[in-house]
Amino acid sequence: MPFILPIVILVIWYIITSGLHLVKPYILPSPIDVCHSAIHSLSSGSLIENTINTLIKVFSGLILASVIAIPLGILIGRNQTLEELTSFVISILRPVPPVAWIPFSILWFGIGSVPAVFIIFMGCVSLF
Structure with missing residues (x-):
């Protein structure tokens, strides 16, 4: 039950940024772009x-x-x-x-x- 709201927020975030392109990526990047950046930051140290x-x-x-x-x-x-x-x-x-x-x-x-x-x-x- 406590995971429902974060999942809903991620889905809405994805729809707004990647699905409908309502927000420019430099203002609000998609969750996928954030994950790629996090992985790059972790791997580069x-x-x-x-x-x-x-x-x-x-x-x-x-x-x-x-x-x-x-x-x-x-x-x-x-x-x-x-x-x-x-x-x-x-x-x-x-x-x-x-x-x-x-x-x-x-x-x-x-x-x-x-x-x-x-x-x-x-x-x-x-x-x-």
Whole structure:
């Protein structure tokens, strides 16, 4: 029973893209084209390489956030003066979604791994 909806979605996707050609392939490729690309990415090793690079960025941001936010949170929680000094800035920055930091990260760090790690860092730190 739980497989019925995904199968229906795949059939509709196939009909829209390959059967009726209602959508251009560069906008929404057919499921068959997606499968061919997935097989090519797996066989060439690029999928595994990109997965490892992504995991490195995610864990770098998470570790950096943990190293900074946990001690900072303990410090702020134990020191009333420090809490009063930082509560305004934390209250302003906490509701900002991590996606909103993308333009700033590109301006500050350029294109590459550093902006991605920064956005993950900000997403983790905003939880504290």
